[in-house]
Amino acid sequence: MSTQSAPKPERISIAPVISATLRIYRWAVYISFAFLGVGFALALLTDHEVEREIGTPVEMVRRALELHPSGYFGIGIGVMILAPIAMLINAAVILFRLGDRKYARFTALVALILSLSILVAFLKG
Numbered sequence: 001m002s003t004q005s006a007p008k009p010e011r012i013s014i015a016p017v018i019s020a021t022l023r024i025y026r027w028a029v030y031i032s033f034a035f036l037g038v039g040f041a042l043a044l045l046t047d048h049e050v051e052r053e054i055g056t057p058v059e060m061v062r063r064a065l066e067l068h069p070s071g072y073f074g075i076g077i078g079v080m081i082l083a084p085i086a087m088l089i090n091a092a093v094i095l096f097r098l099g100d101r102k103y104a105r106f107t108a109l110v111a112l113i114l115s116l117s118i119l120v121a122f123l124k125g
Contacts, residue, residue, distance in 0.1 A: 012098045020094055021087045028083035032076045035064075039072030054078075056122065085114050 043050055046067070054060060054074040063071025088111035095104035 012100055016098070017091045017094050020090050024087045024090055025083060028079055028086070032079040032083075035072045035076030035079065039069040039076060042067060042072060043069040081118065085111055085118070088114065 039050075042048065046069070048068050048070075050073065051063075051070040054070070054077060055063075057074075057078065060071050060074035060078065064075055065071070088107055092104045092108040092111060095101075095107060
């Protein structure tokens with residue numbers, strides 16, 4: 001009787017995924033806080049009233065170009081909302097490049113579900 005064991009699956013290092021994900025998160029926080037900071041400064045220095053609703057992305061950009069605090073608040077919050085999607089897409093790409101297609105597909109599916117849920121929220125909103 002032969003006692004050969006099945007070959008062990010090749011292990012991949014997820015260190016590149018973690019590193020890239022943390023880098024995206026860090027920059028998203030910096031960018032988001034910068035927009036929120038500008039929004040707070042404009043709210044204190046101008047006589048613009050801060051809107052209760054953020055509005056559409058186009059409205060956020062228009063308000064920001066008009067130096068309205070609500071536009072900067074909206075963009076800052078939008079960056080926070082989009083950061084997890086960017087991190088998931090990046091993780092899926094790295095996993096695909098590393099040859100781990102199973103987890104790459106699963107991660108891409110989660111990113112797609114999050115993206116669709118945000119799109120539906122904007123369309124209904």
